[in-house]
Amino acid sequence: MKRSPLGLKLPEGMRDMLPEELARLEEMEAKALKTCRLWAYQKVATPGLEYRACVEPDAYKHDDLYKFFDKNGQILALRPEFTTPIARMVVSRLKKPLLPLRYCYSGDVYRNNEARYREFRQVGVELVGSGSEVADAEVIALAVEIMKSLDIPNFQINLGHNGIFSGLAEELNIKDHLRLELEDGISRKDMVRLEGVISQSPLPPTVKELLLAMPHLTGGDEVLNKLKEWTRLQAIQKAVESLQNIFQHLEDFGVKDYVALDLGILRGFSYYTGAIFEGYLPGVGIPVIEGGRYDNLYADFGVNSPATGFAVNLGVIQEQQAEFRVEKAEILVYGDSQREVIKYCRKLRQEGKLVEMVLEPLSDQEVASLAQSKGIDQLIKV
Amino acid sequence: MPKNFLTIALPKGKLLTDSVQLLTQAGIDCQGVEEDSRRLLFDLPPNQARIIICRPTDIPTYVEHGAADIGFVGKDTIIEQNCDVAELLDLKFGYCRFVVAMPEENLPPILPNGEYDLNYINHKRVATKFPRVAQMFFSSKGMQVTPVKLHGNIELAPRVGLAETIVDIVSTGRTLRENNLKEVAQILEATTRMIANRVSYRIKYERIQELADKCRELLQEN
Numbered sequence: 001m002k003r004s005p006l007g008l009k010l011p012e013g014m015r016d017m018l019p020e021e022l023a024r025l026e027e028m029e030a031k032a033l034k035t036c037r038l039w040a041y042q043k044v045a046t047p048g049l050e051y052r053a054c055v056e057p058d059a060y061k062h063d064d065l066y067k068f069f070d071k072n073g074q075i076l077a078l079r080p081e082f083t084t085p086i087a088r089m090v091v092s093r094l095k096k097p098l099l100p101l102r103y104c105y106s107g108d109v110y111r112n113n114e115a116r117y118r119e120f121r122q123v124g125v126e127l128v129g130s131g132s133e134v135a136d137a138e139v140i141a142l143a144v145e146i147m148k149s150l151d152i153p154n155f156q157i158n159l160g161h162n163g164i165f166s167g168l169a170e171e172l173n174i175k176d177h178l179r180l181e182l183e184d185g186i187s188r189k190d191m192v193r194l195e196g197v198i199s200q201s202p203l204p205p206t207v208k209e210l211l212l213a214m215p216h217l218t219g220g221d222e223v224l225n226k227l228k229e230w231t232r233l234q235a236i237q238k239a240v241e242s243l244q245n246i247f248q249h250l251e252d253f254g255v256k257d258y259v260a261l262d263l264g265i266l267r268g269f270s271y272y273t274g275a276i277f278e279g280y281l282p283g284v285g286i287p288v289i290e291g292g293r294y295d296n297l298y299a300d301f302g303v304n305s306p307a308t309g310f311a312v313n314l315g316v317i318q319e320q321q322a323e324f325r326v327e328k329a330e331i332l333v334y335g336d337s338q339r340e341v342i343k344y345c346r347k348l349r350q351e352g353k354l355v356e357m358v359l360e361p362l363s364d365q366e367v368a369s370l371a372q373s374k375g376i377d378q379l380i381k382v
Numbered sequence: 383m384p385k386n387f388l389t390i391a392l393p394k395g396k397l398l399t400d401s402v403q404l405l406t407q408a409g410i411d412c413q414g415v416e417e418d419s420r421r422l423l424f425d426l427p428p429n430q431a432r433i434i435i436c437r438p439t440d441i442p443t444y445v446e447h448g449a450a451d452i453g454f455v456g457k458d459t460i461i462e463q464n465c466d467v468a469e470l471l472d473l474k475f476g477y478c479r480f481v482v483a484m485p486e487e488n489l490p491p492i493l494p495n496g497e498y499d500l501n502y503i504n505h506k507r508v509a510t511k512f513p514r515v516a517q518m519f520f521s522s523k524g525m526q527v528t529p530v531k532l533h534g535n536i537e538l539a540p541r542v543g544l545a546e547t548i549v550d551i552v553s554t555g556r557t558l559r560e561n562n563l564k565e566v567a568q569i570l571e572a573t574t575r576m577i578a579n580r581v582s583y584r585i586k587y588e589r590i591q592e593l594a595d596k597c598r599e600l601l602q603e604n
Contacts, residue, residue: 154385158584189468189580218587262584266468280581282385285448287581 013118019326025121025318029106031149032123032312039142041104041125046085048108052077054088064113078110083271083309084297086126091301099129099305106314120315124291128298131306133242136275136293137249143279143289143310144255152317155288157258157279160265161243162272162292164214167235172207182211186266191215206231215264221247223261239274246275271297277310281320288313327354332371334358335382344382386589388431391450393438397574400475401454405433408596442467442577451582452590457572458551462512468583470594471576474601478551480515480569482508485540486562498566503527503547509539510549519549519569537561 010016017025033043049068052075056063065077079085082105090097106123125142127135140157147155165186169179178201185194198211210230217223221244228240243261250256265278272292279289291310298305330353335341341357348355356376358367364381371379390410392401394417402412415424415433424433434450441455442465453467456476460469482503484490490502504525510516513529520527530545537557539545549569552558558565576597578590 156585189466192469192472192575216587216591218584262587264584264587278584280585282585283448285446285579285581 013112013115015117015119021318023326024321025314028150028314028318028321029121029123032146032314033104033106035146035149036104036123036125036142039102039125039138039145041102041142044086044089044103044105045107046079046082046089046105048078048110049076050079050085050088051075055080055084064111066110066112066118079107080111081109081311082107082122082124083126083294083311087128087297087301087307090128090305091298091303097129100135101126101128103128117315120313121318122311123314124309124311126307126309128307129305130308131293131295133245133275134249135306136242136246136308137253139291139308139310140246140250140259140275140277141253141255143277143291143312144253144258146312147258147279147289150317152281152320154282155258155279156260157277157289158218158260158262158265159243159246159275159277160262161239161274162265162267162276163242163274164235164239164263166273167239168207168211168233171233171235172203174203189266207233210236215266217261217263219261221261223263227263242275267292275308279312281317284316284320286313286316288317328374329356329376330354331378331380332356332358332367332374332376333380333382334362334367336361337382340382344380384430386430386586388429388452388586388589388593389450390431390433391441391444391453391455392433392435393441393453393455394435395438397438397454397456397476398435400473400574404473404475404597404600407600408593410593439463445577445579448579448581450579451586452576452578452593454574454576456551457575458512458515460575460577461518461570461572462514464514466580467577468580469575469577470583470590471598473574473576473597476574477571478553478573479571480512480519480549481552481558481565482519482547482549482567482569483552483558483563483565484547486564488540488546489564490566500525500567503566506547507545508547508549509536509545511536512549512551515569516549537563 052065052067055077056065065080068076070076086103086105090101104125106121108119109122110119112118125139127139140159144157168174181197182194185197195212198208201208217227224240224244227236247256250259265276267276271294273295274293276292278287281288289310289312293308295306298307331348333341333345333355334357345355345357362370367379392398398417402415406412410429410431411426412433417435422435426432434444436444438455438459441453442460442463444450445453445467446465454473456478458478458480490498490500493499500523506527507530508516508527509530509532511532513531516527516529530539532539536548536550539548540563541561548563576594583590
């Protein structure tokens with residue numbers, strides 16, 4: 001053996017895919033992309049490697065990037081997601097984009113964290129250039145249709161709003177220290193800490209009550225009415241109206257039954273600015289879909305443009321699916337003359353058959369047992 | 383499995399009794415759930431629930447992956463494991479403190495404000511089950527230490543020269559005293575928490591929240 005023992009291993013979080021494993025993933029991918037196509041989303045691709053400055057502009061934040069240096073000493077990173085690279089591409093390549101843009105993508109993303117798989121396939125869409133609620137509803141409806149096309153029962157989409165906390169913080173002029181504490185509590189989903197921070201804060205009682213109640217506001221339209229009566233604060237009113245409109249559109253798209261309102265989706269102060277949503281499967285501990293509105297991302301690249309989208313984590317969904325059958329050859333061709341065998345195989349392939357040829361000189365009996373072990377039904381001797 | 387079926391992870395050891403008692407009071411009939419039986423999985427059909435018993439340090443992992451919907455575990459473990467789970471409720475029991483302790487014969491000098499001068503510990507070795515907590519504490523003070531990860535009986539390390547200092551959890555302080563160790567700083571206080579998987583907490587919200595609310599009421603009564 002010429003390689004060191006390490007050469008036989010895989011880095012943590014990486015995996016190979018044998019035909020049956022890959023077939024399942026690609027079948028799902030094809031179905032999802034077909035649905036995107038019906039909704040007129042065009043497929044784009046961005047490179048696996050980007051400058052770190054593109055995918056993680058905040059140099060001081062902890063990140064999960066796989067990083068490298070290029071020959072000039074610049075830091076490169078494997079893409080951890082597609083939304084930001086696509087924003088970079090749109091801004092740098094399309095000088096006069098025909099808005100709204102509807103793009104979809106499929107590819108592997110890389111995150112250097114403790115997760116089981118640090119490389120996994122994502123399929124997703126970006127709807128760029130519309131800030132309307134019907135755009136929010138369109139991508140949510142598309143997410144539902146993709147899950148339906150994958151034949152996944154029992155999935156559920158929860159719809160929340162990321163503008164409430166940040167809107168409140170702005171409107172009430174919540175100061176740095178408190179804001180940081182709240183952000184930290186929210187992003188860690190640490191309700192015990194949040195409760196302590198909120199109840200000891202100098203915020204008005206109705207706001208305290210509201211903040212404490214937020215994680216528990218889940219259900220249907222009634223939640224929104226309740227929330228609207230609660231306070232006249234503009235941040236809340238705006239979010240509620242927007243969610244109400246989106247809900248109405250979802251009904252028209254025929255997907256309302258799959259979507260629950262949920263103001264307890266806590267995603268920290270990430271790039272999401274408005275309606276956010278997550279897709280869940282029972283028994284899968286992480287969301288299988290993450291999406292929402294991110295109206296500030298394009299501004300980071302110097303162009304103001306509202307945008308919304310989502311990504312489906314096909315990697316985890318694949319594991320929930322039953323074993324998939326790989327396509328086998330239909331016909332096994334053999335014979336004494338390799339020339340004739342090749343000629344005959346070409347003819348069959350032109351007819352659209354899946355054909356495999358025997359490479360070694362084998363007896364009829366050996367070929368028969370080979371066909372049997374490979375599960376090939378038809379044998380042809382030329 | 384019915385949609386609202388709940389898998390609850392409880393820690394082996396001294397927190398188990400309190401956990402089982404609280405769950406029973408909250409209406410989950412835990413008859414037969416005890417550590418001595420050596421069983422690790424208890425199906426509770428009338429409750430639409432099951433209980434798994436595992437090592438305290440593993441509970442955040444079970445919950446993060448969704449193998450358990452909720453779990454009872456010390457805040458100390460949550461911080462050390464740094465898992466992505468939702469923390470729902472402070473259950474108040476299982477109180478303990480993270481402390482820095484050193485051998486009595488080798489204590490740091492005392493500062494004018496009466497506290498120990500922790501800079502004395504700079505560049506020393508710190509034996510601990512909780513390297514993350516130790517590292518976080520010392521770096522927040524601008525200090526550099528070398529954590530030595532052990533899995534138990536931390537108090538032994540300074541006596542045999544494996545480390546100069548320890549970071550450990552104490553509840554009564556007896557172990558420290560018996561080993562001639564003295565607390566030189568407190569890092570943080572911890573109690574048991576109810577944690578939930580982030581997806582379970584959304585799709586089984588009503589069931590989980592009902593249980594959390596009931597526990598909260600019971601705790602307020604006591």
